[in-house]
Amino acid sequence: xxxxxxxxxxxxxxxxxxxxxxxxxxxxxxxxxxxxxxxxxxxxxxxxxxxxxxxxxxxxxxxxxxxxxxxxxxxxxxxxxxxxxxxxxxxxxxxxxxxxxxxxxxxxxxxxxxxxxxxxxxxxxxxxxxxxxxxxxxxxxxxxxxxxxxxxxxxxxxxxxxxxxxxxxxxxxxxxxxxxxxxxxxxxxxxxxxxxxxxxxxxxxxxxxxxxxxxxxxxxxxxxxxxxxxxxxxxxxxxxxxxxxxxxxxxxxxxxxxxxxxxxxxxxxxxxxxxxxxxxxxxxxxxxxxxxxxxxxxxxxxxxxxxxxxxxxxxxxxxxxxxxxxxxxxxxxxxxxxxxxxxxxxxxxxxxxxxxxxxxxxxxxxxxxxxxxxxxxxxxxxxxxxxxxxxxxxxxxxxxxxxxxxxxxxxxxxxxxxxxxxxxxxxxxxxxxxx
Amino acid sequence: xxxxxxxxxxxxxxxxxxxxxxxxxxxxxxxxxxxxxxxxxxxxxxxxxxxxxxxxxxxxxxxxxxxxxxxxxxxxxxxxxxxxxxxxxxxxxxxxxxxxxxxxxxxxxxxxxxxxxxxxxxxxxxxxxxxxxxxxxxxxxxxxxxxxxxxxxxxxxxxxxxxxxxxxxxxxxxxxxxxxxxxxxxxxxxxxxxxxxxxxxxxxxxxxxxxxxxxxxxxxxxxxxxxxxxxxxxxxxxxxxxxxxxxxxxxxxxxxxxxxxxxxxxxxxxxxxxxxxxxxxxxxxxxxxxxxxxxxxxxxxxxxxxxxxxxxxxxxxxxxxxxxxxxxxxxxxxxxxxxxxxxxxxxxxxxxxxxxxxxxxxxxxxxxxxxxxxxxxxxxxxxxxxxxxxxxxxxxxxxxxxxxxxxxxxxxxxxxxxxxxxxxxxxxxxxxxxx
Numbered sequence: 001x002x003x004x005x006x007x008x009x010x011x012x013x014x015x016x017x018x019x020x021x022x023x024x025x026x027x028x029x030x031x032x033x034x035x036x037x038x039x040x041x042x043x044x045x046x047x048x049x050x051x052x053x054x055x056x057x058x059x060x061x062x063x064x065x066x067x068x069x070x071x072x073x074x075x076x077x078x079x080x081x082x083x084x085x086x087x088x089x090x091x092x093x094x095x096x097x098x099x100x101x102x103x104x105x106x107x108x109x110x111x112x113x114x115x116x117x118x119x120x121x122x123x124x125x126x127x128x129x130x131x132x133x134x135x136x137x138x139x140x141x142x143x144x145x146x147x148x149x150x151x152x153x154x155x156x157x158x159x160x161x162x163x164x165x166x167x168x169x170x171x172x173x174x175x176x177x178x179x180x181x182x183x184x185x186x187x188x189x190x191x192x193x194x195x196x197x198x199x200x201x202x203x204x205x206x207x208x209x210x211x212x213x214x215x216x217x218x219x220x221x222x223x224x225x226x227x228x229x230x231x232x233x234x235x236x237x238x239x240x241x242x243x244x245x246x247x248x249x250x251x252x253x254x255x256x257x258x259x260x261x262x263x264x265x266x267x268x269x270x271x272x273x274x275x276x277x278x279x280x281x282x283x284x285x286x287x288x289x290x291x292x293x294x295x296x297x298x299x300x301x302x303x304x305x306x307x308x309x310x311x312x313x314x315x316x317x318x319x320x321x322x323x324x325x326x327x328x329x330x331x332x333x334x335x336x337x338x339x340x341x342x343x344x345x346x347x348x349x350x351x352x353x354x355x356x357x358x359x360x361x362x363x364x365x366x367x368x369x370x371x372x373x374x375x376x377x378x379x380x381x382x383x384x385x386x387x388x389x390x391x392x393x394x395x396x397x398x399x400x401x402x403x404x405x406x407x408x409x410x411x412x413x414x415x416x417x418x419x420x421x422x423x424x425x426x427x428x429x430x431x432x433x434x435x
Numbered sequence: 436x437x438x439x440x441x442x443x444x445x446x447x448x449x450x451x452x453x454x455x456x457x458x459x460x461x462x463x464x465x466x467x468x469x470x471x472x473x474x475x476x477x478x479x480x481x482x483x484x485x486x487x488x489x490x491x492x493x494x495x496x497x498x499x500x501x502x503x504x505x506x507x508x509x510x511x512x513x514x515x516x517x518x519x520x521x522x523x524x525x526x527x528x529x530x531x532x533x534x535x536x537x538x539x540x541x542x543x544x545x546x547x548x549x550x551x552x553x554x555x556x557x558x559x560x561x562x563x564x565x566x567x568x569x570x571x572x573x574x575x576x577x578x579x580x581x582x583x584x585x586x587x588x589x590x591x592x593x594x595x596x597x598x599x600x601x602x603x604x605x606x607x608x609x610x611x612x613x614x615x616x617x618x619x620x621x622x623x624x625x626x627x628x629x630x631x632x633x634x635x636x637x638x639x640x641x642x643x644x645x646x647x648x649x650x651x652x653x654x655x656x657x658x659x660x661x662x663x664x665x666x667x668x669x670x671x672x673x674x675x676x677x678x679x680x681x682x683x684x685x686x687x688x689x690x691x692x693x694x695x696x697x698x699x700x701x702x703x704x705x706x707x708x709x710x711x712x713x714x715x716x717x718x719x720x721x722x723x724x725x726x727x728x729x730x731x732x733x734x735x736x737x738x739x740x741x742x743x744x745x746x747x748x749x750x751x752x753x754x755x756x757x758x759x760x761x762x763x764x765x766x767x768x769x770x771x772x773x774x775x776x777x778x779x780x781x782x783x784x785x786x787x788x789x790x791x792x793x794x795x796x797x798x799x800x801x802x803x804x805x806x807x808x809x810x811x812x813x814x815x816x817x818x819x820x821x822x823x824x825x826x827x828x829x830x831x832x833x834x835x836x837x838x839x840x841x842x843x844x845x846x847x848x849x850x851x852x853x854x855x856x857x858x859x860x861x862x863x864x865x866x867x868x869x870x
Binding site: 063 | 508622
């Protein structure tokens with residue numbers, strides 16, 4: 001008997017959770033990702049800001065699935081889907097036949113028609129993105145230490161973060177602390193506390209998905225850390241000299257893009273309808289219209305929620321969808337093909353501001369300050385996958401918390417400011433909420 | 436009064452130890468390195484073989500020297516020395532005047548006239564080298580999992596290490612364990628235990644600097660781990676298909692170069708006599724002939740030892756030389772300009788074979804087996820610089836020792852086998868002995 005073959009594309013939160021939830025089902029599974037590792041994206045900003053090492057937030061996919069003998073993990077890049085022949089097409093010419101296909105291909109940062117900004121304002125989606133940003137932040141201070149021209153020095157010590165969502169808020173707060181605490185006293189020609197950290201947001205408040213009072217708290221907390229918060233200021237230009245927002249040019253050597261994402265090209269592979277940022281507009285049961293054997297989850301899927309909103313692009317949503325699809329596949333294999341609409345359960349939103357404050361929105365309960373920070377920290381350690389990483393991340397954070405020192409202040413890859421790799425990101429989800 | 440200005444080029448073991456030993460002297464110090472971090476090179480092979488994270492063996496130079504207010508740390512690449520004007524020339528056009536200059540610029544791997552082999556057989560001197568080798572080792576298994584042609588699969592699962600010194604022995608042993616223990620059972624189409632790990636040495640025994648009985652022990656221990664040891668086999672070709680040694684072509688996808696190093700171009704900067712591998716032939720007091728204000732230490736210096744041998748290119752030798760030069764500079768500042776010849780004190784040699792055995796040669800005492808391994812481990816943890824890294828490295832090793840799992844199995848930079856960066860190494864010393 002030939003087993004039903006399930007192919008999963010993407011080993012982010014959605015694809016991995018689907019695969020886990022399918023344990024014991026009478027199927028063969030092949031999970032394909034273009035990276036060998038699952039990435040815990042909610043902590044990626046901590047790699048970019050020297051707090052955590054890359055290996056503390058990433059695990060080999062095949063290690064995570066090692067006990068599942070019916071699951072084959074493949075490192076490969078999917079370049080298309082032949083829905084008629086039911087085959088996934090890989091770079092290099094291989095094709096893999098499926099009976100059921102789950103697309104969990106995630107999102108990458110997007111520049112909304114300004115791809116030419118990317119070399120000047122890298123985004124944060126992959127481990128390479130994080131080490132690129134880490135290198136740029138640290139190189140700015142290193143070059144300022146050697147620079148005698150005060151104007152050039154000021155530009156080298158100006159860091160601009162574009163986008164006031166959770167990633168932008170977290171980056172701005174941590175970079176401010178890096179300059180004020182961690183690096184303080186290590187330079188002889190500059191004072192790192194003079195660094196200018198600017199958070200630019202096009203909308204009228206930070207954390208637009210949160211309650212307004214939490215947005216206001218985040219703004220105050222960032223300003224207390226010395227961050228300049230610029231609201232209602234759309235960016236109109238990024239280049240090697242700096243950034244233009246609200247008609248003003250700010251000379252800046254380090255610019256980080258946290259302003260937007262677009263879905264993977266999964267909709268193009270299938271030739272189906274997508275929304276403005278490329279997500280497949282799926283049926284209520286998360287199948288692709290016209291293809292009941294193909295599901296899309298996480299950032300690949302456009303799913304309606306309540307009040308005209310969409311299910312947000314966060315890790316818990318992707319995981320819930322993964323579990324839902326696994327249950328649907330199980331039921332189908334048992335002969336129950338009735339559509340099962342997906343319902344999203346929102347657990348809350350949270351974001352940290354440096355190492356002393358956070359904002360949490362559980363709906364009825366809203367928390368700010370140090371107690372929110374501790375809840376954030378404990379929740380994230382809890383959801384880290386491996387026991388060992390929980391231990392080492394706890395140790396890293398305790399160390400930073402008590403000494404102000406950070407463990408991963410390395411300038412690697414093109415140490416002297418050489419070219420960055422333009423590595424396409426690996427799919428998984430952004431993740432900002434609890435669970 | 437203008438302070439005496441000491442410029443140190445290179446923040447490896449020699450340059451850093453010199454700077455530390457100079458504490459309290461009435462001088463200004465500038466230490467220049469092209470990397471922002473001091474690298475604990477003796478453990479670099481553990482990054483290449485997925486046991487340790489990059490940040491566990493590297494620390495920012497300016498962090499290590501943060502309390503020394505008279506020391507300025509500069510990230511920069513030295514491209515020459517104007518000995519007449521007493522100025523160090525930096526890439527980009529800057530020049531830094533010195534009164535005393537210490538050249539501690541280290542070595543890089545060398546292909547003895549076959550630089551065309553480098554793309555196929557990367558060496559191991561920098562963090563980027565280590566992550567490049569890590570990526571290649573892991574990618575070989577990933578591609579083998581997808582390969583259906585048995586011949587191609589065999590080449591993908593053949594790993595060749597060229598050079599039977601301590602680095603080659605340590606790499607071969609750890610790679611064999613990776614294939615036999617760590618990765619076992621995680622693949623579905625291949626058995627990683629079928630991997631062929633080959634250690635090729637041109638000479639008649641491994642570890643040529645050690646006593647012959649330790650060489651024999653190392654060979655036996657490697658063979659017990661499944662490593663094929665090829666002695667008396669000079670390599671005559673490396674290319675994309677594999678490697679030719681002793682007239683035989685072995686198809687292999689992963690080749691690692693551990694066969695030789697050459698000194699930095701410091702001798703060329705000064706136009707002084709150098710030995711075959713580029714080390715400056717220094718005076719007995721470690722000054723450069725004709726330039727009493729310029730010292731060379733570590734792999735930059737050719738220094739006679741006993742029995743016609745040279746002081747070996749190991750960390751303890753570089754550190755001893757750094758301390759010796761610091762003492763000479765102190766004496767000179769106090770008015771005592773008498774030459775002070777350097778005498779090397781050899782503490783011992785050691786190398787590990789996997790995670791159960793090591794060889795240690797203390798001269799009178801020779802140790803092998805697990806007790807040598809534990810001494811090796813404790814000694815290395817002791818000599819790691821930061822308290823925190825001692826803790827995290829201990830934790831990493833305990834984890835590997837007890838579970839067989841490794842923490843840093845990440846394929847990063849050019850995840851799909853793209854181009855590697857050709858990053859020039861950063862100077863510091865190879866280090867193989869105790870201290």
